[in-house]
Amino acid sequence: MRRTAVLLALLLLAVGTVAAQGVDPPERPESAVEEETGGEERPSGPEEVVIAPAHLTNTVRVAALDRVFDLQATDHPNDAGGSVSLAWDFDIKDEVPDSLAVIRRGPSGVEERIATLGGISTRYTDTTVSDGDSYSYWIESLRPDGTPAAVSDEADASSSAQWIHSGRVAMLIILAALSLIIIYYIETAKRGKKLYIREIAGLAAVDDAVGRATEMGKPVLYIPGIMDMDDIQTIASMVILGRVAIKTAEYGSALMVPTARSVVMSVAQEVVKESYLQAGRPDAFNREDIQYLTDDQFGYAAGVDGIMVREKPAAIFMLGTFYAESLILAETGRSVGAIQIAGTAMPSQIPFFVAACDYTLIGEELFAASAYLSREPKLLGSLKGQDAGKLFFIILILLGVIAATIGQFWAPLSSVADFLRSLVAVS
Amino acid sequence: MRIVIPLAITFVAGMIMVLNFFVPHEPFKLLGDNLQEWYMIVASAAIFLGAMNLLHVHFRKIRLKLKNWKYSPVTIIGFLMMLVTGIIYGVVEGMPFDYLFQSAVVPMGATMFSLLAFFVASAAFRAFRASNWRATLLLTSAFIVMLGQVPIGAMIWDKIPLAKVWLMSVPNTAGQRAVMIGAAMGVVATSLRMIFGIERSYLGGTD
Amino acid sequence: MAGMIEKMGNLDRRIIFILIALSVIIPLALGLIFPNPVGAEPSRALFDYVEALPAGSSVLLSFDYDPSTMPELQPMAMAMLQHLFRNDVKVVGMALWPMGASLGQDAMSSVGDSLGKVQYEDWCMLGYKTGGGVMIVRLGSGIQAVFPTDKDNVPWSEIPMLAAYSTLQDFDMVLSLSAGDPGIPAWIMMAGDRFGVPIGGGCTAVSAPQFYPYLGTGQLVGLLGGLKGAADYETLVREHPDAVGAEGGRAVAGMAPQSVAHLVIMLLIVMGNVAYFAEKKRKGGVK
Numbered sequence: 001m002r003r004t005a006v007l008l009a010l011l012l013l014a015v016g017t018v019a020a021q022g023v024d025p026p027e028r029p030e031s032a033v034e035e036e037t038g039g040e041e042r043p044s045g046p047e048e049v050v051i052a053p054a055h056l057t058n059t060v061r062v063a064a065l066d067r068v069f070d071l072q073a074t075d076h077p078n079d080a081g082g083s084v085s086l087a088w089d090f091d092i093k094d095e096v097p098d099s100l101a102v103i104r105r106g107p108s109g110v111e112e113r114i115a116t117l118g119g120i121s122t123r124y125t126d127t128t129v130s131d132g133d134s135y136s137y138w139i140e141s142l143r144p145d146g147t148p149a150a151v152s153d154e155a156d157a158s159s160s161a162q163w164i165h166s167g168r169v170a171m172l173i174i175l176a177a178l179s180l181i182i183i184y185y186i187e188t189a190k191r192g193k194k195l196y197i198r199e200i201a202g203l204a205a206v207d208d209a210v211g212r213a214t215e216m217g218k219p220v221l222y223i224p225g226i227m228d229m230d231d232i233q234t235i236a237s238m239v240i241l242g243r244v245a246i247k248t249a250e251y252g253s254a255l256m257v258p259t260a261r262s263v264v265m266s267v268a269q270e271v272v273k274e275s276y277l278q279a280g281r282p283d284a285f286n287r288e289d290i291q292y293l294t295d296d297q298f299g300y301a302a303g304v305d306g307i308m309v310r311e312k313p314a315a316i317f318m319l320g321t322f323y324a325e326s327l328i329l330a331e332t333g334r335s336v337g338a339i340q341i342a343g344t345a346m347p348s349q350i351p352f353f354v355a356a357c358d359y360t361l362i363g364e365e366l367f368a369a370s371a372y373l374s375r376e377p378k379l380l381g382s383l384k385g386q387d388a389g390k391l392f393f394i395i396l397i398l399l400g401v402i403a404a405t406i407g408q409f410w411a412p413l414s415s416v417a418d419f420l421r422s423l424v425a426v427s
Numbered sequence: 428m429r430i431v432i433p434l435a436i437t438f439v440a441g442m443i444m445v446l447n448f449f450v451p452h453e454p455f456k457l458l459g460d461n462l463q464e465w466y467m468i469v470a471s472a473a474i475f476l477g478a479m480n481l482l483h484v485h486f487r488k489i490r491l492k493l494k495n496w497k498y499s500p501v502t503i504i505g506f507l508m509m510l511v512t513g514i515i516y517g518v519v520e521g522m523p524f525d526y527l528f529q530s531a532v533v534p535m536g537a538t539m540f541s542l543l544a545f546f547v548a549s550a551a552f553r554a555f556r557a558s559n560w561r562a563t564l565l566l567t568s569a570f571i572v573m574l575g576q577v578p579i580g581a582m583i584w585d586k587i588p589l590a591k592v593w594l595m596s597v598p599n600t601a602g603q604r605a606v607m608i609g610a611a612m613g614v615v616a617t618s619l620r621m622i623f624g625i626e627r628s629y630l631g632g633t634d
Numbered sequence: 635m636a637g638m639i640e641k642m643g644n645l646d647r648r649i650i651f652i653l654i655a656l657s658v659i660i661p662l663a664l665g666l667i668f669p670n671p672v673g674a675e676p677s678r679a680l681f682d683y684v685e686a687l688p689a690g691s692s693v694l695l696s697f698d699y700d701p702s703t704m705p706e707l708q709p710m711a712m713a714m715l716q717h718l719f720r721n722d723v724k725v726v727g728m729a730l731w732p733m734g735a736s737l738g739q740d741a742m743s744s745v746g747d748s749l750g751k752v753q754y755e756d757w758c759m760l761g762y763k764t765g766g767g768v769m770i771v772r773l774g775s776g777i778q779a780v781f782p783t784d785k786d787n788v789p790w791s792e793i794p795m796l797a798a799y800s801t802l803q804d805f806d807m808v809l810s811l812s813a814g815d816p817g818i819p820a821w822i823m824m825a826g827d828r829f830g831v832p833i834g835g836g837c838t839a840v841s842a843p844q845f846y847p848y849l850g851t852g853q854l855v856g857l858l859g860g861l862k863g864a865a866d867y868e869t870l871v872r873e874h875p876d877a878v879g880a881e882g883g884r885a886v887a888g889m890a891p892q893s894v895a896h897l898v899i900m901l902l903i904v905m906g907n908v909a910y911f912a913e914k915k916r917k918g919g920v921k
Contacts, residue, residue: 121800299535299539302539323815347607393608539702540702
C-alpha cells in the first residue's frame with residue numbers, strides 16, 4: 001500500500017517536473033511579420049490568423065496602404081451557422097490605412113459595405129449571412145478622407161451549421177467511454193457483486209459528530225459553501241446534506257443551514273424536509289433553521305462566524321465551494337470547540353481546512369460522500385467506474401510524460417506526445 | 428410520480444446541456460442558451476425568496492423574543508437602509524447608497540478578509556508540528572516558502588527564493604493537478620448519477 | 635519548567651493575534667524599508683514579457699477584484715500601469731467584478747496623469763460586464779457588441795483609440811488582476827485557450843499556488859502572487875534605466891511588515907515544536 005503511494009507520489013512529481021520544464025507548452029506559430037521585424041519572441045494569435053505588427057499603430061496614419069492580400073473567407077467553424085470568417089494580411093511599407101471597409105456581394109448580386117474597421121485589423125466575422133448562400137467578400141483600405149486606396153482580391157464563402165464540434169470529438173469519445181465504464185460498474189453492482197470501498201475517515205466520523213451534538217444538546221451547523229446551485233460542488237453538498245439531515249432527524253438534534261444564495265436556501269429547505277419525512281420525523285423539521293444570510297462573501301463569513309459564536313454548535317460541516325473565507329470559518333469553528341468535517345475540491349483551500357478541521361474530504365472524496373454514506377450498490381458502482389476512469393488518465397499521463405521526455409532526444413516519440421496532447425486538448 | 432417528474436426534468440435538461448457542448452447545430456445551441464437564461468431568471472427571482480426569508484426569520488425572532496433576538500433589529504435596519512437608499516437614490520457614485528457601501532460594507536468586508544492574517548498564524552502554529560517525517564517535510568517546505576516569499580529569505584541565502592519557486596512549481600503543481608484530475612472525475616461521475624437519476628436522495632427518494 | 639513548556643505548546647490564540655498585529659504595526663510605524671531582490675520568479679517572467687512588447691502594442695487589463703482584496707492587487711495595478719505607459723503601450727481596462735471598474739479607473743487616471751497619458755488616446759476604461767467566462771467568449775467575436783460605451787457612457791465610436799480593436803485577438807496580451815472567480819482561470823480558458831491571446835496576471839497570495847500549474851504549461855506567461863509579487867513588479871519597474879519619476883511603491887513598503895510577520899510565525903512554530911518535543915521526552919521519561 002505504502003509502495004503504491006510512493007509510486008504515485010513519484011509519478012506526480014514527474015508530471016510536475018516535466019510540466020515545469022516547459023516540455024509541453026501549447027504550440028503557437030510565430031507570425032511571419034515578426035520574423036521580418038527582427039523576431040521579437042512573442043507568441044501570436046491562433047493558427048489561421050496572422051497579426052499585423054502592433055508597433056504600426058503608433059505611426060502617423062497618412063499615406064495609403066499598398067494592398068491587402070491573401071484574403072481568405074471560410075465558414076466559421078463549429079457554430080450553428082450564419083457566420084463567415086474573414087482573414088487577410090497587409091503588404092506593409094511602414095504605412096497603415098486609416099480604416100478598412102469590408103464589402104460583401106450577396107446571392108442577389110447586391111454589393112454592400114458591412115463593416116468599417118480600424119486600420120490594423122486583420123480579421124472579421126460576418127454574422128449576418130444565411131446558410132447555403134454564396135457570398136463574395138473583398139477589403140478596401142481607406143484614406144483618412146474615406147476614399148479607397150487599394151482593394152483586395154475577392155474571396156467566396158458560404159456558411160453552414162455543424163453537427164459536431166470538431167475540436168471536441170476526442171473529448172466526446174473519452175466522455176462516452178467513461179460513461180460506459182461507470183454504467184458498466186453500476187450494473188455489476190446492481191447484480192449484487194460486492195464492491196470494496198476504502199475507509200474515508202471524515203465520512204466515518206459523520207455519525208459520531210451528529211451523536212456528539214445530540215449528547216451535548218447543541219445544534220449541528222451545515223455550511224454548503226458560497227456558490228450557487230449551478231456549481232457541482234454545491235449540488236454534491238446538497239446530496240450530503242440529505243444524508244446528514246436523516247441522521248439529525250433520527251438523533252433528534254437541531255440542524256442549522258445558513259446559505260449565501262437564495263436558490264441554495266430553497267433547495268436546502270426541500271432536501272432537509274424530505275430527509276425528515278423519510279426519517280419519520282416531519283414534526284421536527286424547522287424551516288427557519290435554514291436561512292439565507294447574504295450573497296456577499298465576507299458578509300456571509302461574518303454572519304456564519306456570529307452563528308458559531310452565539311450558538312456554539314457541537315458539530316460543523318463545511319462542504320462545498322469555498323474561497324478565502326474557508327480559514328475564517330474553520331478557525332472560528334475550532335475556537336468554539338466544535339468537531340469539524342470539511343470538504344472541497346478547491347485546491348487552494350484544502351490546506352486551510354486540513355490545518356483547522358478534524359477531518360477534511362479532499363477533492364473527489366466530496367463527490368464520493370453520498371455513495372459512502374448510503375452504501376447503495378448503484379452509487380458504489382459509480383465510484384468504481386470513477387476509479388477506472390482515473391486509471392485511464394494515469395496511464396495516459398504516464399505515456400505522455402515518457403513520450404515527451406524521450407521525444408526530446410528522439411523525434412518520432414515527440415509526435416506521439418503531440419498526439420496524446422491533442423486527445424485531451426479542448427477548443 | 429412525485430419523483431418521476433423532477434427526475435425527467437433533470438435528465439432532459441442535463442442531456443441538453445451535454446449535447447449543447449458537443450453539437451453546435453440548432454436546436455441545441457438555442458435550447459442550451461435558453462436553459463442558462465432560465466437559470467438566471469430563476470436565480471434572480473429567488474433573491475426575493477432570500478430577502479423574505481431573512482426578514483421573516485428575524486421578525487419572528489423579535490416577536491417571540493427568541494435567544495439573541497437583540498441582534499435581529501440591527502440586521503433588519505441594515506437591510507432596510509440599503510434597500511431604501513438604493514431604491515430612492517439609485518446605486519450610482521456619490522449617492523447615499525454608494526456612500527453606505529463605500530464607507531460601511533467595503534471596510535467591513537476588508538476587515539473580515541484581513542482576519543485571515545491572524546487565523547493563518549494561529550492555524551500554522553497549531554498545525555506545523557514535526558510529529559513524523561511527512562510532517563517534518565511539510566514543515567520544512569513551509570519555512571522555505573515563507574522565507575522565499577519575503578526579502579529576508581534572499582538576504583539569508585539568495586537560493587531560498589529559487590527553492591520556493593521550485594517547491595511551488597514542481598511538488599505543489601503535481602499535487603494541485605492530482606486534486607484537479609480526481610475532482611474532475613468526481614464531477615463527471617456525480618453529473619452522470621444526477622442525469623441518469625441514480626442519485627435521488629436530494630429528492631427524498633432512496634430507490 | 636514543565637508548566638512553561640506546556641503553556642508554550644498551547645499558546646492562547648489571542649497572544650498570537652497580538653504578536654502578529656505588533657509585527658505589522660511596528661515596522662509600518664517605523665517606516666522600515668527592506669531591499670527586495672527579485673530572482674527568477676514568475677513575477678520576473680511577467681515583467682520580461684511585458685517589457686518585450688513593442689511600443690504601440692495593446693494590452694487589455696482586467697480588474698477582477700473588489701475593495702476587500704485591494705491592498706494586495708491595487709499596487710500590482712499601479713506598477714503594471716506605470717510599466718505599460720512608460721513603454722507606450724495602449725491600455726484598455728475592463729472588469730469582471732462590479733467594483734473593479736471604478737478601482738481600475740482610479741488607478742489608470744492617476745498613473746496616466748502622472749506620466750502624461752491621455753484618456754481615450756492612450757487608455758480607456760470600458761467598465762464592468764456580468765457573465766464571466768461567457769462574456770469573454772463574446773469578446774472574442776466582437777468587443778463593441780459587449781461594450782457599446784465605456785464606463786462613463788461615452789459611445790464606442792467617439793473614442794478614437796478603440797477604432798483599432800474589433801475582437802479580443804486585436805490585443806497583444808490580456809492582464810487579469812484576479813481575486814477569485816471569475817478571474818484568471820476564466821481568461822485562460824476562454825481568451826487564452828480559445829483565442830490564443832497570451833495571458834498574464836496577478837492574484838492574492840492565498841490563491842497563487844492554484845495558478846502555478848498554468849505557468850508550467852505556458853497558459854500563463856507570468857504571475858504576480860500577493861504583495862510580494864506586487865513588490866517584485868514595483869522593484870523591476872523602478873530598477874529599469876528608463877524609470878524616471880517612478881514612485882516608491884506601497885507594496886515594497888509592505889515587505890518589511892510581511893517579513894517580520896513571517897519571522898514571528900516561524901518563531902511561533904519553532905516554539906510550538908520545542909514544547910512538543912519537550913513534552914514527548916518528558917512523557918517518554920516517565921514511561
